[in-house]
Amino acid sequence: MSTLSLRARYYRHSVDEGVEYAEGNFQRAFVDWEIDPGEAALVMVDCWDRHPIVTHQQRAEAICRGRIAPAAQACREAGVTVVHAPSPGQARLYPQWTRFACDAELFGAQSEPPEWPPAEFRDRSGKYEQFAKPAEPMRDAWIEAELEHRRIIDCLEPQQGDFVVATGDQLHRLCRFQGIVHLFYCGFAANMCVPGRDYGMRAMHRRGYNVVLLRDCTTAIEADYTLEAMGLTEASILEVEMTLGFTVTADELISACRDSA
Numbered sequence: 662m663s664t665l666s667l668r669a670r671y672y673r674h675s676v677d678e679g680v681e682y683a684e685g686n687f688q689r690a691f692v693d694w695e696i697d698p699g700e701a702a703l704v705m706v707d708c709w710d711r712h713p714i715v716t717h718q719q720r721a722e723a724i725c726r727g728r729i730a731p732a733a734q735a736c737r738e739a740g741v742t743v744v745h746a747p748s749p750g751q752a753r754l755y756p757q758w759t760r761f762a763c764d765a766e767l768f769g770a771q772s773e774p775p776e777w778p779p780a781e782f783r784d785r786s787g788k789y790e791q792f793a794k795p796a797e798p799m800r801d802a803w804i805e806a807e808l809e810h811r812r813i814i815d816c817l818e819p820q821q822g823d824f825v826v827a828t829g830d831q832l833h834r835l836c837r838f839q840g841i842v843h844l845f846y847c848g849f850a851a852n853m854c855v856p857g858r859d860y861g862m863r864a865m866h867r868r869g870y871n872v873v874l875l876r877d878c879t880t881a882i883e884a885d886y887t888l889e890a891m892g893l894t895e896a897s898i899l900e901v902e903m904t905l906g907f908t909v910t911a912d913e914l915i916s917a918c919r920d921s922a
Contacts, residue, residue: 706848
């Protein structure tokens with residue numbers, strides 16, 4: 662049986678015997694894996710063709726074209742399932758999204774609003790309006806003009822045999838049906854949707870999946886003072902290695918896929 666031979670990186674919260682148990686002595690380490698391609702999926706989060714933050718979009722597009730697209734093709738050829746997770750609104754633009762969708766996802770579901778916090782507080786309205794972040798007219802104008810036209814970037818257009826998901830429950834049903842336990846993540850942003858969506862790394866880690874980030878196939882939305890050093894991108898990668906799972910590079914995954922053929 663063909664396997665994916667990979668060396669995955671993580672960050673140790675420990676030290677060797679005889680070394681002081683202090684943060685300054687923690688370091689990255691590696692584990693060697695043999696993975697059945699049929700038990701693995703590549704999950705591409707929010708790989709959009711447009712974004713209001715032009716600098717972020719420039720980095721993301723270069724990553725999509727130069728790294729994610731070759732990795733996705735190598736996965737297809739090796740028998741690794743390819744999953745597109747472009748956010749719920751964009752997922753519904755693709756016919757593949759109905760596979761493994763339940764009735765509530767397909768037709769909408771009525772749910773009881775939570776009793777607490779109060780509705781006014783959740784909406785930041787009425788006497789709680791002061792706690793809402795101020796409106797951003799530039800961002801709101803972009804959303805009104807562009808959001809309905811946003812799609813998956815052309816170099817990652819879903820292909821026959823790919824899947825499109827809109828929710829974490831849908832991804833979980835797909836994985837259960839296909840026998841998938843290893844989820845390789847890429848996409849955007851590294852500090853927002855990749856970890857935070859209900860089909861993102863944190864949620865699927867809580868469900869018990871082995872989550873692995875392609876660390877050169879993502880970028881964070883940076884702050885003005887982190888942009889030069891890409892500090893938030895590095896911090897997001899470290900969070901995965903420290904608390905959620907492991908990382909590999911696109912080239913490492915591509916090589917493992919080609920060697921497994």
